[in-house]
Amino acid sequence: EAGVAQSPRYKIIEKRxxxxxxxxxxxxxxxxxxxxxxxxxxxKLLIQFQNNGVVDDSQLPKDRFSAERLxxxxxxxxxQPAKLEDSAxxxxxxxxxxxxxxxxxxxxxxxxx
Amino acid sequence: QQQVKQSPxxxxxxxGGISIINCAYxxxxxxxxxxxxxxxxxxxxxxxxxxxxVSEKKEGRFTISFNKSAKQFSLHIMDSQPGDSATYFCAAVxxxxxxxxxxxxxxxxxxxx
Numbered sequence: 001e002a003g004v005a006q007s008p009r010y011k012i013i014e015k016r017x018x019x020x021x022x023x024x025x026x027x028x029x030x031x032x033x034x035x036x037x038x039x040x041x042x043x044k045l046l047i048q049f050q051n052n053g054v055v056d057d058s059q060l061p062k063d064r065f066s067a068e069r070l071x072x073x074x075x076x077x078x079x080q081p082a083k084l085e086d087s088a089x090x091x092x093x094x095x096x097x098x099x100x101x102x103x104x105x106x107x108x109x110x111x112x113x
Numbered sequence: 114q115q116q117v118k119q120s121p122x123x124x125x126x127x128x129g130g131i132s133i134i135n136c137a138y139x140x141x142x143x144x145x146x147x148x149x150x151x152x153x154x155x156x157x158x159x160x161x162x163x164x165x166x167v168s169e170k171k172e173g174r175f176t177i178s179f180n181k182s183a184k185q186f187s188l189h190i191m192d193s194q195p196g197d198s199a200t201y202f203c204a205a206v207x208x209x210x211x212x213x214x215x216x217x218x219x220x221x222x223x224x225x226x
Contacts, residue, residue, distance in 0.1 A: 004156070031212070042119075042202050042216025043157065056213055091156050099208050104156025 004105030025094030119217030136203035143205035
């Protein structure tokens with residue numbers, strides 16, 4: 001079974017630029033999560049989807065971050081405009097259903113200069 | 114607000130030794146406590162998990178000890194091996210309120226040969 005796929009794996013941008021990350025969850029997984037992992041810290045949930053509906057986006061900085069999950073499969077996370085403090089690894093995870101084991105992708109490492 | 118505190122930040126043990134990582138939580142509504150293992154360049158992967166109705170869970174060389182009254186839980190790795198060298202995160206979930214994982218800060222474990 002293929003795991004969670006993410007791209008790109010690395011991205012370097014200047015502050016105030018825009019960036020987008022893509023995630024393809026495990027086939028059949030209805031729930032999709034985006035986490036932000038700052039160096040030396042544990043991952044923090046940004047947004048959770050159930051199919052193509054948002055379940056939890058309480059920790060998403062909505063003034064600059066947006067995410068969508070069209071057709072309930074792939075998802076994109078966008079940052080516009082990026083700040084220095086957005087430098088982190090952005091992890092995507094999926095689970096078959098809410099309350100089931102979350103499987104993480106390898107992450108996208110973002111560096112904002 | 115940090116809801117799960119993890120210690121130590123880093124840990125070095127000799128091959129064959131016992132690795133112990135501790136976590137404490139504040140929110141008594143948490144009802145599921147997983148541990149994740151993360152290797153460099155990879156996403157976290159579920160290692161073992163426990164619910165508060167049991168005091169201990171063992172899977173191979175990995176054991177979780179849970180103290181509900183003290184609001185603490187710990188991971189014990191018996192007969193530690195160099196391949197166990199990774200970052201370990203404890204986490205907590207309120208399953209009845211979705212499945213947002215609240216992670217600890219992480220422990221970087223190094224097992225010397």
